[in-house]
Amino acid sequence: MLDTAIKTQLSAYLEKLQAPIELVASLDGSDAARQMRELLADIAALSPKVSVRENGDDARKPSFSVGRPGEAARIRFAGIPMGHEFTSLVLALLQTGGHPPKVDAAVIEQIKGLTGTYRFETYISLSCHNCPDVVQGLNLMAVINPGVESVMIDGALYQDEVSARQIMAVPTVMLNGESFGQGRMTIEEILAKVDTGASARDAEKLDAKDAYDVLVVGGGPAGSAAAIYAARKGIRTGLVAERFGGQVLDTLGIENFISVQRTEGPKLAMALEQHVKEYEVDIMNLQRAEALIPAGEDGLAQVRLANGATLKAKSVILATGARWRPRASASARTATARCSRASASP
Numbered sequence: 520m521l522d523t524a525i526k527t528q529l530s531a532y533l534e535k536l537q538a539p540i541e542l543v544a545s546l547d548g549s550d551a552a553r554q555m556r557e558l559l560a561d562i563a564a565l566s567p568k569v570s571v572r573e574n575g576d577d578a579r580k581p582s583f584s585v586g587r588p589g590e591a592a593r594i595r596f597a598g599i600p601m602g603h604e605f606t607s608l609v610l611a612l613l614q615t616g617g618h619p620p621k622v623d624a625a626v627i628e629q630i631k632g633l634t635g636t637y638r639f640e641t642y643i644s645l646s647c648h649n650c651p652d653v654v655q656g657l658n659l660m661a662v663i664n665p666g667v668e669s670v671m672i673d674g675a676l677y678q679d680e681v682s683a684r685q686i687m688a689v690p691t692v693m694l695n696g697e698s699f700g701q702g703r704m705t706i707e708e709i710l711a712k713v714d715t716g717a718s719a720r721d722a723e724k725l726d727a728k729d730a731y732d733v734l735v736v737g738g739g740p741a742g743s744a745a746a747i748y749a750a751r752k753g754i755r756t757g758l759v760a761e762r763f764g765g766q767v768l769d770t771l772g773i774e775n776f777i778s779v780q781r782t783e784g785p786k787l788a789m790a791l792e793q794h795v796k797e798y799e800v801d802i803m804n805l806q807r808a809e810a811l812i813p814a815g816e817d818g819l820a821q822v823r824l825a826n827g828a829t830l831k832a833k834s835v836i837l838a839t840g841a842r843w844r845p846r847a848s849a850s851a852r853t854a855t856a857r858c859s860r861a862s863a864s865p
């Protein structure tokens with residue numbers, strides 16, 4: 520299943536394992552199951568710290584879990600994580616085996632502090648560039664916090680589920696059976712959505728902010744431009760965004776930005792943020808606005824946020840762009856097509 524070059528590379532990575540790990544496969548008679556069996560055997564042959572069992576009884580067949588022997592595994596791959604997801608598999612192996620992740624200590628503490636049960640299911644396609652970030656973030660959360668489970672599901676292999684759950688695009692994440700999010704998400708964005716304690720702490724700070732002259736809602740290209748224009752006039756400017764960067768974050772190749780022959784979405788989003796930060800703009804990222812309350816006698820409009828805080832401003836600019844429709848009848852083919860769109864210029 521794995522070629523010699525990949526085996527050599529993977530074998531070097533697996534030397535970093537600090538503790539034994541176990542891969543438990545739930546297989547059927549399909550061709551995909553045969554390939555999965557080969558993949559797991561290849562991996563186990565590369566390190567004495569990796570063992571494989573084939574007596575898993577997960578409802579999704581073929582699938583396999585990654586865990587420590589004797590413990591309930593919290594990471595599962597329902598599909599063969601090759602293509603863009605191969606890195607997700609390698610990281611899952613290493614992190615489950617005790618290799619320290621490369622994320623901020625504060626993020627690790629926030630993950631450890633989550634209470635409750637979080638069962639994430641992420642629908643992906645193997646050609647999707649945005650999917651691995653999401654899968655890897657959720658897998659890391661599962662490694663760190665015993666209350667978190669993460670399952671990667673290849674939509675092409677589980678087309679019935681894709682149809683039944685009306686998945687339109689990849690990645691699509693479900694949490695405890697309910698729709699959680701779509702598109703590229705960083706681990707910080709995921710945490711901001713699930714960590715209600717942090718959200719309450721944020722609310723207190725945001726509520727205490729003085730009124731802005733201009734408050735921009737939205738952190739895509741339009742919101743960033745509005746904030747820069749306002750701040751350049753020397754007036755007190757705030758920018759609140761659910762996800763700074765907007766749709767650009769989900770775009771790979773951009774070739775119609777005049778004067779820039781080719782760039783990539785995440786690179787452009789980073790440049791937008793740097794540009795906005797050149798000015799005195801109070802950026803409040805990972806905050807969802809829920810209501811706009813028109814100005815009263817004090818001349819201040821109010822923007823109420825999902826965490827309960829209220830921001831005040833003389834003027835509010837709404838630059839909330841667009842988002843994918845969350846649910847509609849669709850097929851796995853649609854999901855794959857959407858992913859392809861994320862990786863190519865329209």
Ligand SMILES: Cc1cc2nc3c(=O)[nH]c(=O)nc-3n(C[C@H](O)[C@H](O)[C@H](O)COP(=O)(O)OP(=O)(O)OC[C@H]3O[C@@H](n4cnc5c(N)ncnc54)[C@H](O)[C@@H]3O)c2cc1C
Pocket residue numbers: 736737738739740741742743759760761762763764765766767769770771772773774775806807808809838839840841842860861862863864865
């Ligand atoms: C896959 C893909 C590929 C694309 N490729 C190209 C391309 O190659 N060339 C091109 O010109 N265009 C492309 N586009 C379109 C381009 O990305 C959009 O036209 C552009 O991003 C719109 O900018 P915007 O600022 O108006 O909105 P958006 O980028 O949608 O940004 C909206 C902002 O508002 C925030 N927001 C929304 N609701 C709330 C709320 N309630 N509270 C707080 N914040 C909120 C969002 O988090 C985000 O920060 C592509 C789009 C996609 C999805």
